[in-house]
Amino acid sequence: MAVDITITDEVSAINQKLAERIGQQKFRIWFKNSTRFTLSDNYLKVGVPNPFVGSWIENHFLVDITAAVTAVTGSAKKVTFNIEPELSGSQRPSQLDCQAQLVQKAQNKGTRSKITAGQLSSRPVKMTLDTFVVGPSNQLAYNAAKSLISDEVSPFNPLFMHGGYGLGKTHLMQGICRAMCTAYPEARWLYVSAEDFTNQFVLALKTKKLDAFRRRYRQTDLLAIDDIHFLASKPSTQEEFLHTFDTINLAGKKVVLASDAHPKMIGQLCESLVNRFVSGMVVKIESPDFKTRCKICVQRAGAINHHFDEKVIAYIAENIRSNVRELEGALLKLAAYSSLCNEPISLAVARQVLAEHI
Template structure:
């Protein structure tokens, strides 16, 4: 009887919660991903993983408490816990989705397992970027020169090429530009353009379907292999080993491997030492941020592709204000063009200031995880590399947790992205670190560490405030 009453109350709480948060949000966050249990003055919310549990706790705790009060006529304690059944269901759903994606795309590459005939290409997407559209400046001139030389004679010089840069600086443009140029100017060349994720999915599909011979035969017959987002294969040992042998087979036959990543090979965590050594034996080329003149030229070219006139003062204004990357630069121009079309008015400098004012205020200083790591490690007498280790002494643990908290507060990165940039840790490590620091700040807790002058104690709130002041200067 008691069990029946508890189940009925749980059902009523879910119904009331749906009324409070609305059907759409309830469907997204609760319907198939939570389990409510009422017992002895508390409501336990079962969730499939810590990430979802943390999100629901942060955003819906009050709504759940209100729903429980309305049904039970008393205040109750809300707790969150991993539900094994929900965990298994979510994991199976993810595996099914991954399998469907792999099967859909990998078959397009493996086909019948025959070697690619001359001039055939492999790509799982439309390649929209072209070399002719690539704006050259001081920050990317070497990278563009390397790409151009490769297109002119893929066999000349040989060796691998590894482009790296921050987000939105032209790596994908270069790789897709090379692929399109090869298709137009070197029709006899066999090439493939894939992302690190696509290469991984195709390998897993071949492994599962016992088609590894076909996978290897096809990739190793390629003249130019282009892989974007190379950092994706970090943490994936089997994929790294397969890629290592693929790389050796292609490079050893005098053909070309061209890669792009958001970091230098030595800074991509969890890449095997033999693979890193192989990558840095080739040409490693950094792409830097565009300078002012280059930003202006990018905007001019983008504006010419539209039917609207963009005055030069507007071009110069945007180029002066937006310095982070090309993606943001073009995004601001597109926002201005869209607004001018909406209000049916010519583009002027005043309109640009009015339209982009909010964006420019929000943009402010661009803070990176590297900035945070340098600042925090200096504060605690460590090095950024210390924060990437698995060592758990008090000083490193405190510094690492604070760095993760600051990264979450001052960047737009997700928990998995922060985890990868801080040494390929599990995203739950970042989630728990942020919760731990948040709780200590709420409780006005203290931080303890061993500095150069010996044991140190300071209010955590003061430590974080001091670091934030330096970070935002």
């Protein structure tokens, strides 16, 4: 009984912390009566009423949920989403209306800013291939990315990269786009998420501007789409993307895709798309080994103008193994502590400050 009470208290605290991070309005619209949090071992299971709400929450609030869980439990937990249809009955009509209005506003705002931009790229591209730390876990993906840029006609199409959260897929995609700018200044390229593609396709249908949508996506020298698994369970959008891919491929242009899973492991993805994806180069990015994690720590520390002792770097790299973003979070926390307390980071201090992470 005591364990159940403790878990219930933690879930309540996670909800409270999440509401503080995203604001009461967003929490009320997307989480109150819409979700059910369940703590289980190293997981936080998020029950959602339907795939749409689950996808929206995952794409817009996953970072906040993860941060809230870590703040309350003192350790990072994997967040998973489960469909619980009984939650649909808990949602109020006004709540559903608010969700629909927010989605529409996001689509309109995003599409206006993206379509009117002079550059085809619709997402900020900050990362470069030069800052990508290469190791055994990602060497093949990096080599493929370099080959894609150096060869005028790609030897494979598409380049499909897959792997877990925070392992460098987005970094490589942005690096490819930046390299494309440098190598071919006149090239037309587009970097979006699969959610962007879906939202813009739906809007084009509603506003009867499908021709403009197709020209924008199909007349490119490079199309890079992140989180392509978002197309699962969306047959109309899958068909549209299939024709988009075929048009670009037949023109001898390049397509780069990233996903959390291998094409054959993405549920409810049409066979034609799976076949197109596996006909190119499918590369898995693994979790970095110890030596690569050390290199990443040193590089990230330099990026924030902070130097850490080798023992501290080794301690972080040895104990945080899952993904690069957790490494970055640990480094930022140590740098902030050092700055605020005006104290150098020794190994003992690092152990103390990172106790809740490790």
